Amino acid sequence: MRVSRRLLGVVLFACLSAGAAEPEAGYGQGQVHPDFELPKLDGEMGKLSDYRGKRVLLFNFASW
């Protein structure tokens, strides 16, 4: 049976789409870091997503 090129293209697209599923939220490798809205030192609220589009090094630390 000959398989149409169109059918092959649809199957190939489906396979590629399944392999590129949306990553989970979280702090692990390959996960999308959750957004947060917190006060900054000047008292103004800000979000992590304010820095989307840039490489970010996020330092989670404490003063003690």
Place this chain on the structure above:
Amino acid sequence: MLPVWQRLLQPHVESGAVVAVGVVQEQHPDRIRLYAQWRKLGWPVFVDALNLLDHQVVPIIVGINASGLVVMPSMRPDDLDVFLAKDFAPREHATPALPHPLAADAFFHAGKLDEAVAAYAAVVDKEAGDARAQFRLGVALLRRFESDARKPGDAQAAVGAWTRALALRPDQYIWRRRIQQYGPRLDKPYNMFGWIEEARGEIRDRGDEPVALAVEPRGTELVGREPVPTVQRAEPDREGKVPRDEAGLAEVEPVVTPARVRPGARVRVRLVFRVPKAFWNNEADPIAVHVAARGPFVLVEGNFAHPVPEEAETREERVLEFELAVADGARPGLHDLPAYALYNVCEKVGGQCLFLRRDFTFPVHVDPDAPKIQ
């Protein structure tokens, strides 16, 4: 840790190759403002007093690409070159929210502390096992205690909420540290905020004025490994001859940490003295406290001295602290331990000054299943 990263990152931050962002786990934002001033930290720094990010330990340095993906979950300085060299293909991703948001969080960040406390309390009333809500309730209660909106019992309620939270999640190191800041001396004590005096000195040497702290660290927050003497004194009013403060010219609010203590462990008691209707008489003896520690409770260390201002009459809040050891065989349950304070107060500036006594009790709840604090 941060100074090393600051030096490494400076050229890359200045060139725009990377943005450094801080998230600090801290009850008191002005302490980190002072730190940032000291270190000339020009990064954006967020204050996560509520531990919304739900981290259990710090420090954690996360490398995030331009699409918001975590590409290096736990970076060290040696990893920086790899992070900068990686070519991350940008993709659009949905922006997930933090886990476990509560409506009360917005009240807290807006400074609406009564609303925040009520909203968190409503959550834990319905579900006492909501550990995050218990912790955040404690944060909001302590924030209110340290504000003009303070209500009696806020600090003790905060410790209670934190103790419940830690019992539900004993692996939460950040929550444990929050209690430890107010609790007994650590088994391996260190000066949590010893950097503050160094910071103030260097800032003044630069010709600047250090950021003022609304709440100074004290007690266990400043204790190093040096021994702290216990002030042993004869009972100052054994026969009860000093008149009682019937008019309530001075108030004392005890805060016992932790709220539940295991036999064999220790509690730290903070006594907060206020004079809503009077003035401290600084020309007479300072506050004296007698703690009737007996039976399974032994006074093991105490700071029964407080600074005395130069002015003759003042109205500042005064804090004294001590620690009790709880014997291994202490009976489980609530023990109300008696104590009293003697103080000199004046009804008004230049007015009549009185030497008075206030009797009070403080609760020590012995529970073999209490979470380990130290």
